Structures are given as structure tokens and as C-alpha cells.
Amino acid sequence: MAEAVPSAYGPAEALEQTLGDPLVDSNPLSFRSTVEHDEREERPDLTALDAAGLGRHYVPAALDGALASHEALFWLLRSVGRRDVTAATSHAVSLPAAVLAWHAGTPAQQARVAEILLGGGQLSIAFHEQEHGNDFMATEVAAEPTATGFSLRGEKWVVANARRSALxxxxxxxxAEGGARGFSLVLVDKARIDPSGMEFLERFKTLGVRGQDIDGVRFSDLALPPDALLGAPGSGFELSLKCSQVSRTLSLGPLVGALDTALRSSVAFLDARRLYGEPALAIPAVRAAVVDAFLDILLVECATLACTRAIHAAPDRLVTWAPAGKAFVTETAESALHDLSVLLGARFYLRDAWWQGIFQKIVRDAPLTRVSHFGGVVSLAHLGAALPALYERTAAAADAAGASLAPVFDLGRPLDPADGTRLRLVPHGADPLLLALRTAHERLESGALASETEPVILLGIRSEVARLRTESDALRAFLETLRAPHGPGHGRAPEMLTAARRHAALFAGTAALLFWLESRGGLDDFGKAGAWLHLALRRVRQRLQPALEVRPVEEDTSVSARVMDLFHRDRWFSLLAPPLAARGSRR
Amino acid sequence: MNAAERLELALGDPSSGGVIAFARMLELDELEAYPEAECRALDALGLNAHYVPQALGGRLTAFPELLALVRVVARRDLTVAIAHAKSFLAAAPVWIAGSDAQRRQLASLLLAGDQAxxxxxxxxxxxxxxxxxxxxxxxxxxxxxxxxxxxxxxxxxxxxxxxxxxxxxxxxxxxxxxxxxxxxxxxxxxxxxxxxxxxxxxxxxxxxxxxxxxxxxxxxxxxxxEGHGLEIVLKGLFVTRSLIGALSLGAADTGLRVVLEFARSRRIRGQPVTQLPHARAILAEAFADLLACEVLAQTAARALHVVPEQASVLSAVAKLIVPTSVDASLRRLAVVLGARHYLREGAQGVFQKLARDAALVALFDGSTVVNLSLLALQLPRLAAPRSVDAAVAARGPALFDGAQDLPAFDASRLALVSRGRDDVLEALPLAIRALPAGSALRPRVDSIATALTADALALATVAPESPELFALAERHACFVAAAACVHSWLANRGAGDAFLADEAWVVAAVSGLLTRAGIPTPVPPACRETLALRLESLADAHRSFSLFPIPLAARG
Missing domain, CATH: 2.40.110.10 (Butyryl-CoA Dehydrogenase, subunit A, domain 2)
Structure with a gap:
């Protein structure tokens, strides 16, 4: 199975063929055109995405759409994101609202939302207010009941696509008194309102995604029909928190795609560059940095793949997995971009040189994912609040208490349909992923593994797993010390965010380990061999516990050879390494 | 009033107007327009004369003064500061190695307002x-x-x-x-x-x-x-790399000020964001990191006068630590600003500009990697253990005490390599002896000493150009910077101010550098609070964020 392509990649592969090589200027969403749109602050041309039917993948099959697998949808967003984060986010802007509708809408509401999306229309969510940022409990926009429905009043801020969206x-x-049940979600369907009650404020100028419409919107006693309410009255927070577990996972797709381009453009530069009389890639420190960026991508891929598959296979775990994934991916992406910028030197800073200046655009676009809807710090705060109980229960649980995670981590298994009713507001029981880390050493002793894996690699994996387990024990002890002196407010101490950040790293490392254990049979020779896993786990552990140590040369060499191989063969920088549109391919 | 204080007042308050106003600079950035009027105004105020040695008719006598002047401009705008001060970058090799005629020729051009x-x-x-x-x-x-x-x-x-x-x-x-x-x-x-x-x-x-x-x-x-071009360029870069931190320090001041103002005005669940422990920690630690960068830049600038023979080491350390530290601080501060760090308009719009601008400083005058390589090449000799010699002890005050007069700069003493000498680390045992009993610095300084010994052994095992060697060089740079902070605290703690006397800032600064060196070291909560309070009081008093704060131009 040397060249197995995951079935979830199918739609994305078709999209790759449709869009062609982004380095060819005339292709839709080519780097040249996306950078030019960014310069002019124009929305990227999304017609090719609409023509390819991307919006159908936002709509469940039961409503005549094509959304069956969130894993497939994630690959689609990744494929668009590698061309242009702005295009991907401008198109996928509909997803958070769509997820809410599929989760809580009445049949009529769902049908309307599906009608909009299938007709090429878009949706927005309007959550933020200028004075309150992520403090949604302070939301001032009010929907007051009237004889004919609701009257909506107030101002929302930094709303993506407010002007264009149909709903x-x-x-x-x-x-009036607010509180956990004091807020609701209402649908503002532009086809069903008096437009005079709704006014758009001047478009925001942003650092990145300059082509994306981000507006303010003011409601002046806007009359809404009685069926404008989405979900039960007072369920606004609950629905937002649950559905954000799905939408914030999907929001990472464009960023993960952009990392591929960031590394690819850097490798292309280094491959051609000679420094001090030798190829730049012959300099060991340069090669090591390339390997590290690739390992970051693999870790980010494993974390997001775990979350996207969990939407189907373990939705009750997403309450902690989704924020861990979001925090890990956004922070790792930004640090990886920073590390790559050092390799690119001055070229990372130029808006029209080297790969049409795409790198600097990615650097500016990337933070959007962190600051937008349920961003990085909010994710860390959510996670931090949940961790003490989660670690305590996990410590108390028997080793065998965890449900099998094979449905999530065995990539060969087809996914069950997504079941939103299993999403949770607070985590329950022990975390099977932490339990899996705790018991992984037993699985790593298996004879089959030993016969198929180079002893030095297996030894490395075992040793890193043992150290990650120690880290997880230390984190539990740390969380305990935080409980006592700070009392019930402990969740807000800065140390809590640090703890959440450490947990997020353990989450990503364990996800990588579990994919290897559960899916090895379906991976190609490189994936099976496990050198990548040893180095990836080492990288996670070094983030938790920095140490000066010599890199394992042979494994480093095999991974850097893999990077060059994927680069030359036009394959994704990915564990699964599916094919990209061929170099030079025109639409 | 010193030259930097005079320039600060003459330039006016950038948030409400003045010669280099934030709003105007944002406009010019959008238009990609050169800041003509602003650069001419700086000429009119005589800043260009500070790029020219006094002996050639200019006003350049001491590098710390130039550092302070450029910092004043940089807190307003990096485009202007870079556009203007880059003439000094070009001039440095001429001052160092040019003939009399060449020096006079360039001096007259620069004094007439021409650029180099x-x-x-x-x-x-x-x-x-x-x-x-x-x-x-x-x-x-x-x-x-x-x-x-x-x-x-x-x-x-x-x-x-x-x-x-x-x-x-x-x-x-x-x-x-x-x-x-x-x-x-x-x-x-x-x-x-x-x-x-x-x-x-x-x-x-x-x-x-x-x-x-x-x-x-x-x-x-x-x-x-003929054939000496590279050597001359390198020596010129030793000078400019020692001073370039001024750009980052200016950006850090404004970045921190914008975020602090926002955090004080913004209320979440009834209390200002500055009272949220997480945000307060980011602000306090960004301030500590800024102070560490200030000390390092000051030390490098003073060292050009006191021990120019060691400029190859200190300039590389300052160049590789200061811009990257400020970039990292700005990335953390952006989190406090939330969505506003992403907007190119509004009261916080200046933040995204200075963050974009500041990212370039790490590339100037030899990138971080270049400076790491330069340090790595010297590491074997630098790592060799030495006992403190009397000359090092005697130079200490001139190097670290801001009140001491500096000898004139003697370019002929610049050397391509320092032959293993580095006053800052060599004098560390003296600092250890001078630490008060019970100081929280003690365990931190001890861990530097331990790590230096371990790293010297590790150095023998790593390959040239290897990532491990680069990691050792970066650690070494962090230790030099941390040691400079300790020396600076000891030398200046009696300068009258209670904040200078308190070890809070130096404990936090050293902790940050140790963490960067891969030795995770928490900042004690009490130190954090002292820093946060100082930061707020400097903002209230409208003074620069510095160990030696200067009054800022009044608003309006």
C-alpha cells in the first residue's frame, strides 16, 4: 500500500485537479491572483470554488448536499487554504452558522439554510460586540419579544461577510438580567426582513485576509418573525459552545493548508540556493529546521484529523479535544511560520518576490484563525477550566475504562454519520486519549510491532512515550496544586493557560502515536517505519521540557529525505501524502 | 535635559499629532509613500548631525546617546526611523576605515541633509x-x-x-x-x-x-x-548591530503602551483586563523583556567605548537577542489586544504596523542566523573557563553604570574576534559575590553558571553548522544578556529610585532569558506585580518604558 490515498481525500483531489497548480498565474486562485486581490483589498474570485460545488459539502446529504464526512470537508478546506487562506475563509464563512442550523434548526429552518447554501449563497454569524470582545455574557444586542415575533436592537462588530450573506x-x-440562559440565537434572513432596520457599518481594514469582507452591522428595532429563534429560548450559549466544537475544528483547515505552502515555498527556495559554496540544504542546521517544520505539520495534521474524525466517532470528547486542537494548531502554525521565515530570510518579507509573495501573505493571514470565533486563548481558557476534573477522573479510572479509540484513529474505518446530540458542554468521565497514553507502553511491547519496526526507532518511540506519560503525570500534579490556594476561581490563573497549553501538546503527540498504532497497516513504508513518530514525539516533549540533546542523525536524514521526496513528487506534506495538482498543471 | 529628551519634546505627542503622528504614518504606510516631511523635520532638528563624529563637524560623541535618539524616533514610527538612521549604517565603515578625505566628503554630505x-x-x-x-x-x-x-x-x-x-x-x-x-x-x-x-x-x-x-x-x-572590504564592513556592522536595538526598543514601547491603554479601558465581567491574571502577566513580562533588551542594548553601546575589542561578541548577542525578543513580546501582547491587533485602523491600528515593521529589524545588518553563526564560531574560545582578571573588574563600572562617563570611541581597537574575551560573563563571579543574601537572583545566576559549565563540555561533541551548535550559541547569548542584567542592576540600584533598588525587574528579566535559553524559569508573582504597577505608573506619568524613564511629549 505504498501509495494509498485516503478515501476522504477524494473530493479534495478532484478540487486539486479543477484548480490546478497555484504557481501557474492563469489558474483560478493562483498565488499571483490571490496576492493581487490582497493588495487591492478585493475579495478573491470564488467562482471556481462555486463551480466545483464546494458549498454542497457544507450541507448534509439528507438535505440534498454532499456533506457526509467532515474529514473530507477538512481536506477540501485544506486544499483551498494552501492556495489562499482568504479565499478559503471567505467561502467557508458560512460554516459556523450552518453547523448551528444543522444542530438546532427546525426542519423549515434547515431547509432554508440548505436552500441558501445550495444556491451559492452564504451565511454569517454575528457574535462579537465592540466593547465586549469574547465576553459573550456581556452581549448587549437584544431581541425583545413583540406581538409579531422579536425586535432586534444593537450593534455587532467584526462580522465576516455581513453584507453579502443571505442570512x-x-x-x-x-x-434582561442575562446569565447563562439569558441569551438566544436568532436568524436574520435578509429575504424576510424590512432592510431599513439593518445597516452595515464601514468595512474593517485588517492586517491579513485583506480581501475578506469584515463589517459591522447595526440593528434598529429590526422586526423578526416568531420563527426566527434558533433552538430553545435561552439556549444561545449552550448551542454556541457545542457547535463551536465542530466549527472551530473546521476553521483550522485553511491554516493547515497554508502551512504546506509555507514549507513548500521555503524548500523550493533552499533547494535552489547556494550559500558559502554549498547548497543551503547541505547545512545541517538548515536541514534540521526543514525537518522540524515538517514534523510540526504532521503533528498539526494528526491533531486536526483526530478532531475531524471525532465529530463522527467520538463527539462526546470534542469538548476538550476541539479546544486542545485549536490551541495547538494555531500556536504551532504561527511558530512554524516564524521558524520558516528565518530560513527564507529577506524573501519572507517581500510582497512580490519568491512565489509571488505568498509567504508574507500567509504570515498575515494566519493570525485570523487565532483571533476569530472561539480563538486560541478562548480555547485555552475553556480547556484550562475543564482540565482539573478531567485529569482527576482519568487518574482514578481503571486502565481499561476508556472506550476504544480505534474508530477515531484507524483511518481505514469508515466513519459513522455525525451525531450532534452527543456533543457535550462539560467533559464526562476519564479522557480515553490520556488513558491511551498511560497504557501505550504495553501496546509498544507487542511482538508484531517489534518484528516490523527498526529496534532503534521503536526504542526511541518507547522512550518518548514514557517521557510524555511522565509529563502528563506532572501536569496532573500541577493541576492539583493549582486547586487549593486559588479556590473556585483557579481556572483563570495564568498558570491555568500554561497547563492548558501543555495539555494541548500532549494531545497532539498522543494523537500522532495513536494514528501510528491504529493505522500503521494502511500507511506507506515511511509512515510505517515510525522515524517520523519518534521525532514528532521528541519535538512535543522538547516543547514541554526543553533540553540540549543531539538529534538522531539517521532518523533526521530519513525524514528530510521524505520532505524532498514529497516536494519533488508534488505530494502533500502529510502523513498520508496524497497528490497535489501536478506542477505546471493548468486548469 | 539630554539630547533624547529634547528630541522627544520637539517631536510632540504621536498619538494626537506632532511631527511624526501615528495616524499620518498609518496613511503613508497604506499609500506606500516615503515619509518625506517627517525625514526633513528630523534633519531640521539636527538628527542627521548625530550620525557624524564631532571631529568631522557633527554631534556624535557617545553611542548610548545615538541609541536613545533613534529610540525616540522609533517609538513613533519605524519607517521614519529606518529611512533616516540608515545613513548611519552606511557611514559607520567610512568613519572606521575611510581616509580623511572620504570622511570629510561623507560628513559634508550627511550634514547637508543627503542620505547614504x-x-x-x-x-x-x-x-x-x-x-x-x-x-x-x-x-x-x-x-x-x-x-x-x-x-x-x-x-x-x-x-x-x-x-x-x-x-x-x-x-x-x-x-x-x-x-x-x-x-x-x-x-x-x-x-x-x-x-x-x-x-x-x-x-x-x-x-x-x-x-x-x-x-x-x-x-x-x-x-x-584592496581586499579588506569585508573586514571593514564587519567592523562597521559591529557598531550598527550594537545600536540597532534602538529600533526594536522604540517599537516595544509603543506596542506595550497601546496594549496597556486598551487593557486598562476594556472591562470584562466588571473588571479591567489589566486585572485579569493572564493579561497582567503578559504585560508585566513584556515590560521585563523590554528592560532586559534595554540593558543589553545599553551595554553593547557602552562596550563600543569601553572594550571595542569585544564588539564581535556583544554586537552579535545584542543583534540576535533584542529584535527577536521584542517580536516575541509583540506576538504575546497581540493576544491581549484580541481582534484589535488585526485591524489597520482605530486607536490600536498602529500596533499591526509596528509589529510588521519590527519583524524586519531581525533581518537587518546580518540576520539572526548570521549573528548566531558569528557567535558559534567564537564559542569554543568563549566557553573556555577563565578567572576574573583585574582589568575586567576595573572596567565593570564603565560598562554597566549609566552615570559613568565613557572614553572616546577608538575604532582602531575594533577586532574581528574577541579572542575568547567577554567582560560580561567573565565578571559574573564578581556579581555573584555582590548579590544580597536571600536574593531570588542567586538560584538563577547559579543555574547560568552550571549551564555554562555543562555547555562547554557539550560544545566539544557537536558538529560545525549543526543545529546543536546553533542552540548552544543562542543559549550563550541568553546567558550574556542575563549576566548584563545582573551587572546592570547591581551597578544602578543605588541610582535613587525604589524600582531600581528592588530586584523585581532583574529577577523577571533573567527568568525570561533563562526560559528562552531552554531552562524554564517562572517569574515570581510578586515580581510580576511590581512590574505591572511600575508599568501603570509610568503610563500615568507619561514617561517612557525604561529603567531610566524620560518624560514623553505632552498630549494634545
Whole structure:
């Protein structure tokens, strides 16, 4: 199975063929055109994505769409994101609202949302307010009941696509006193309102995604029909928190795709560059940095793959997995971009040189994922609040208590349909992923593994797993010390965010380990061999516990050879390494 | 009132107007327009004279003063600061190695308001200056320059170009010579600027290139002997790398100020964001990191006068620590600003500009990697253990005490390598002895000493150009910076101010540097709080974020 392509990649592969090589200027969403749109602050041309039917993948099959697998959808977003983060986010802007509708909408509401999406229309969510940022409990926009439905009043801020979208999902106060049940979601369907009650404020100028419409919107006693309410009255927070577990996972797709381009453009530069009389890639420190960026991508891939598959196979775990994934991916992406910028030197800073200046655009676009809807710090705060109980229960659980994670981590298994009713607001029981880390050493002793794996690699993996387990024990002890002196407010101490960050790294490392254990049979020779896993686990552990140590030369060499191989063969920088549109391919 | 304080007041308050107003600078950045009026205003205030040594009619006497002046401009805008101060970058090698005539020639140009540009890099060679394509061919009594320099600050506007060109056929350390070229002097060939490059930050700056098409320059345009170009350039870079931290420090001041103001005004669940422990920690630690960078920049600038023989070490340490530390601080501060860090408008719109601009400083004058390599090359000798000699002890006060007068700069004492000498770390045992009993610095300084011993052993096992060697070089730089902070605290704690006397800032600064060195060291909560309170009181008093704060121009 040397060249197995995951079935979830199918739609993305078709999209790759449709869009062609982004280095060819005339192709849709070519680097040249996306950089030019960014310069002019124009929305990227999304017609090719619409023509390819991308929006159908946002709509469940039961509503005549093509969304069956979120893993497939993630690959699609990754494929668009490697060309242009702005195009991907401008198109996928509909997803958070769509996820809410599929989760909580009435049949009529779902049918309307599906009609919009299948007709090429878009949706927005309007949550933020200028004075309150992520403090949604302070939301001022209010929906007051009237004889004919609701009256919506107030101002929302930094709303993506407000002007273009056919429908907005608005978080509004429905109980004057506020509180956990004081807010609801209302649908503002532009086809069903008097437009005079809704006004758009001047478009925001942003650092990155300059082509994306980000507006303010003001509601002046806008009359809404009685069926504008999405979900039960007072369920606004609960729905947002649950659905964000799905939408914030999907929001990482464009960023993960952009990392591929960041590394690919850097490798292309280094491959051609001679420094001090030798090829730049012959310099060991340069090669090591390339390997590290690739390992970051593999870790990010494993973390996001775990979350996207969990939407189907373990939705009850997403309450901690999704924020761990989001925090790990956004922070790792930004640090990887920073590390790569050092390799690119001055070229990382130029807006029209080297690969049409795409790198600097990615650097500016990337933070959007961190600051947008349920971003990095919010994710860390959510996670931090949940961790003490999660670690305590996991410590108390029997080793065998965890449900099997094979449905998530065995890539060969077809996914069950997504079941939103299993999403949770607070985590329950022990975390099977932490349990799997705790018991992984037993699986790593298996004879089959020993016969198929180079002893030095297996030894390396075992040793790193043992150290990650120690880290997880240390984290539990640390969380315990935090409980006592700070009392019930402990969740907000800065140390809590640090703890959450450390957990997020353990999450990504363990996800990588579990994919290897569960899916080895379906991986190609490189994936099976496990050198990548040893180095990836080592990288996670070094983040938790920095140490000066010599890199394992042979494994480093095999991974850097893999990077060059994927680069030359036009394959994704990925564990699964599916094919990209061929170099030079025109649409 | 010193020169920097005078300049600060003369420039006015940037948030409400003044000579270099944030709002105007944002506009120019959007338009990619060069800040003409602002640069002329700086000339009118005589800043250009500070780039020229006093002996040549200028006002440059002490490098710390120049550092402070550029910092004043940089807190307003990096495009302006870079566009203006880049003349000094080009001038430094001329001051160091130029003939009297060359020095006078350049001095009169700069004093008249002309600009100079240093033309080193080429499109295909980046930081590798030993293998240039631009040639200077000796023909009769002249040189003929051919080739193209790329990514050059002020290449289009600079009247004086200081050009590094190949004079030997074989690549290598003696392959190039340096030339002072007046673009307005008659020439047998053409020198033409190349198109402005589009950059992610300082979008208004003149970053372009120069194409030489057989330009004929007289033989006396050559600076220093033939083949010595690289050596002269390096020595000039030792000076500018020691000072370039001024750009980052200015950006850090404004970045921190913008975020602090926002955090104080923004309320979440009834309390200001500054009271949220996470945000408060980020602000306090960003302030501590800024102070560490200030100390390091000050030390490097003072060292040019006190021990120029060691400039190869301290300039590399300052260049590789200060810009990257400020970049990292700005990335953390952006989190406190939330969505506002992403907006190119509004009261916080200046933040995204300065963050984009500041990211370029790490690339200037030799990138972080170049400086790491330079340090790595010297590491074996630097790591060898030494006992403290009397000369090191005697130089301590001049190096670290801000109140001490500095000897005149003597360029002839600059050396390409420091032969293993580094006062900052060599004097660490003296500092350890001087620490008060019970100081929280003690365990931190002890861990530096332990790590230095361990790293010296590790050094013997790592390969050249290996990532491990680079990691050791970065750690070493962190230790030098941390030691400079300790010395600076000891030397200045009696300067009158309770904050200077308290060890809170230095404990936090050293902790941050140890963490960066891969030795995770928490900042004690009490130190954090002392820093946060100081930060708030400096903001209230409208003073610069510094160990030695200066009053800022009044608002309105």
C-alpha cells in the first residue's frame, strides 16, 4: 500500500485537479491572483470554488448536499487554504452558522439554510460586540419579544461577510438580567426582513485576509418573525459552545493548508540556493529546521484529523479535544511560520518576490484563525477550566475504562454519520486519549510491532512515550496544586493557560502515536517505519521540557529525505501524502 | 535635559499629532509613500548631525546617546526611523576605515541633509558576502563597477553609496573591497536605482537596489586597502548591530503602551483586563523583556567605548537577542489586544504596523542566523573557563553604570574576534559575590553558571553548522544578556529610585532569558506585580518604558 490515498481525500483531489497548480498565474486562485486581490483589498474570485460545488459539502446529504464526512470537508478546506487562506475563509464563512442550523434548526429552518447554501449563497454569524470582545455574557444586542415575533436592537462588530450573506445568526440577549440562559440565537434572513432596520457599518481594514469582507452591522428595532429563534429560548450559549466544537475544528483547515505552502515555498527556495559554496540544504542546521517544520505539520495534521474524525466517532470528547486542537494548531502554525521565515530570510518579507509573495501573505493571514470565533486563548481558557476534573477522573479510572479509540484513529474505518446530540458542554468521565497514553507502553511491547519496526526507532518511540506519560503525570500534579490556594476561581490563573497549553501538546503527540498504532497497516513504508513518530514525539516533549540533546542523525536524514521526496513528487506534506495538482498543471 | 529628551519634546505627542503622528504614518504606510516631511523635520532638528563624529563637524560623541535618539524616533514610527538612521549604517565603515578625505566628503554630505546607503547584498547570495557578483575592476587609475545590489535601504534616495564589490576572482574573505561612491559625481558609466521592492512592513521605505553598468570611480573611492572590504564592513556592522536595538526598543514601547491603554479601558465581567491574571502577566513580562533588551542594548553601546575589542561578541548577542525578543513580546501582547491587533485602523491600528515593521529589524545588518553563526564560531574560545582578571573588574563600572562617563570611541581597537574575551560573563563571579543574601537572583545566576559549565563540555561533541551548535550559541547569548542584567542592576540600584533598588525587574528579566535559553524559569508573582504597577505608573506619568524613564511629549 505504498501509495494509498485516503478515501476522504477524494473530493479534495478532484478540487486539486479543477484548480490546478497555484504557481501557474492563469489558474483560478493562483498565488499571483490571490496576492493581487490582497493588495487591492478585493475579495478573491470564488467562482471556481462555486463551480466545483464546494458549498454542497457544507450541507448534509439528507438535505440534498454532499456533506457526509467532515474529514473530507477538512481536506477540501485544506486544499483551498494552501492556495489562499482568504479565499478559503471567505467561502467557508458560512460554516459556523450552518453547523448551528444543522444542530438546532427546525426542519423549515434547515431547509432554508440548505436552500441558501445550495444556491451559492452564504451565511454569517454575528457574535462579537465592540466593547465586549469574547465576553459573550456581556452581549448587549437584544431581541425583545413583540406581538409579531422579536425586535432586534444593537450593534455587532467584526462580522465576516455581513453584507453579502443571505442570512445571519445573531447572538442576542433575550432575558434582561442575562446569565447563562439569558441569551438566544436568532436568524436574520435578509429575504424576510424590512432592510431599513439593518445597516452595515464601514468595512474593517485588517492586517491579513485583506480581501475578506469584515463589517459591522447595526440593528434598529429590526422586526423578526416568531420563527426566527434558533433552538430553545435561552439556549444561545449552550448551542454556541457545542457547535463551536465542530466549527472551530473546521476553521483550522485553511491554516493547515497554508502551512504546506509555507514549507513548500521555503524548500523550493533552499533547494535552489547556494550559500558559502554549498547548497543551503547541505547545512545541517538548515536541514534540521526543514525537518522540524515538517514534523510540526504532521503533528498539526494528526491533531486536526483526530478532531475531524471525532465529530463522527467520538463527539462526546470534542469538548476538550476541539479546544486542545485549536490551541495547538494555531500556536504551532504561527511558530512554524516564524521558524520558516528565518530560513527564507529577506524573501519572507517581500510582497512580490519568491512565489509571488505568498509567504508574507500567509504570515498575515494566519493570525485570523487565532483571533476569530472561539480563538486560541478562548480555547485555552475553556480547556484550562475543564482540565482539573478531567485529569482527576482519568487518574482514578481503571486502565481499561476508556472506550476504544480505534474508530477515531484507524483511518481505514469508515466513519459513522455525525451525531450532534452527543456533543457535550462539560467533559464526562476519564479522557480515553490520556488513558491511551498511560497504557501505550504495553501496546509498544507487542511482538508484531517489534518484528516490523527498526529496534532503534521503536526504542526511541518507547522512550518518548514514557517521557510524555511522565509529563502528563506532572501536569496532573500541577493541576492539583493549582486547586487549593486559588479556590473556585483557579481556572483563570495564568498558570491555568500554561497547563492548558501543555495539555494541548500532549494531545497532539498522543494523537500522532495513536494514528501510528491504529493505522500503521494502511500507511506507506515511511509512515510505517515510525522515524517520523519518534521525532514528532521528541519535538512535543522538547516543547514541554526543553533540553540540549543531539538529534538522531539517521532518523533526521530519513525524514528530510521524505520532505524532498514529497516536494519533488508534488505530494502533500502529510502523513498520508496524497497528490497535489501536478506542477505546471493548468486548469 | 539630554539630547533624547529634547528630541522627544520637539517631536510632540504621536498619538494626537506632532511631527511624526501615528495616524499620518498609518496613511503613508497604506499609500506606500516615503515619509518625506517627517525625514526633513528630523534633519531640521539636527538628527542627521548625530550620525557624524564631532571631529568631522557633527554631534556624535557617545553611542548610548545615538541609541536613545533613534529610540525616540522609533517609538513613533519605524519607517521614519529606518529611512533616516540608515545613513548611519552606511557611514559607520567610512568613519572606521575611510581616509580623511572620504570622511570629510561623507560628513559634508550627511550634514547637508543627503542620505547614504550601504550596498552589500545581492539577489542570489543573501548574507553570503564572500561570493559577490558585483565586480570592481581596476582599470588604469580607476575602478569600473558592474553588477547589481538588491534589497538596499535608501538605494534610490541615497546620494552616497557605500558599495561592497568583488576585486579578486576567487571567492573568499579577501575577495571584496569597499567603495564610497557619490552618485552625483561624474562617472564613466551609469548607476541606476532599481524598482522599489514591496515589503510586508515599512511599506513607505525606499528599499530598492542599485545597478552598476560599468560605473567608473576613482581609485581613491576605495575605502581601506584592496581586499579588506569585508573586514571593514564587519567592523562597521559591529557598531550598527550594537545600536540597532534602538529600533526594536522604540517599537516595544509603543506596542506595550497601546496594549496597556486598551487593557486598562476594556472591562470584562466588571473588571479591567489589566486585572485579569493572564493579561497582567503578559504585560508585566513584556515590560521585563523590554528592560532586559534595554540593558543589553545599553551595554553593547557602552562596550563600543569601553572594550571595542569585544564588539564581535556583544554586537552579535545584542543583534540576535533584542529584535527577536521584542517580536516575541509583540506576538504575546497581540493576544491581549484580541481582534484589535488585526485591524489597520482605530486607536490600536498602529500596533499591526509596528509589529510588521519590527519583524524586519531581525533581518537587518546580518540576520539572526548570521549573528548566531558569528557567535558559534567564537564559542569554543568563549566557553573556555577563565578567572576574573583585574582589568575586567576595573572596567565593570564603565560598562554597566549609566552615570559613568565613557572614553572616546577608538575604532582602531575594533577586532574581528574577541579572542575568547567577554567582560560580561567573565565578571559574573564578581556579581555573584555582590548579590544580597536571600536574593531570588542567586538560584538563577547559579543555574547560568552550571549551564555554562555543562555547555562547554557539550560544545566539544557537536558538529560545525549543526543545529546543536546553533542552540548552544543562542543559549550563550541568553546567558550574556542575563549576566548584563545582573551587572546592570547591581551597578544602578543605588541610582535613587525604589524600582531600581528592588530586584523585581532583574529577577523577571533573567527568568525570561533563562526560559528562552531552554531552562524554564517562572517569574515570581510578586515580581510580576511590581512590574505591572511600575508599568501603570509610568503610563500615568507619561514617561517612557525604561529603567531610566524620560518624560514623553505632552498630549494634545
Amino acid at each position: 445571519l445568526v445573531v447572538l442576542a440577549r433575550t432575558a | 546607503a550601504l550596498c552589500l547584498t545581492e539577489r542570489d547570495h543573501g548574507s553570503d558576502l564572500q561570493d559577490l557578483d558585483t565586480t570592481a575592476t581596476s582599470v588604469g587609475g580607476s575602478y569600473v563597477l558592474s553588477g547589481e545590489k538588491w534589497l538596499i535601504n535608501n538605494a534610490t534616495r541615497g546620494r552616497a553609496l557605500v558599495v561592497l564589490a568583488r576585486t579578486a576572482s576567487a571567492a573568499g574573505p579577501r575577495s571584496a573591497s569597499l567603495f564610497l561612491v557619490d552618485t552625483q559625481a561624474p562617472s564613466g558609466g551609469a548607476i541606476e536605482p532599481t524598482a522599489k521592492l514591496k515589503t510586508a512592513g515599512i511599506r513607505g521605505a525606499d528599499i530598492s537596489g542599485a545597478r552598476f553598468r560599468g560605473a567608473v570611480v576613482p581609485v581613491d573611492a576605495r575605502i581601506g586597502p
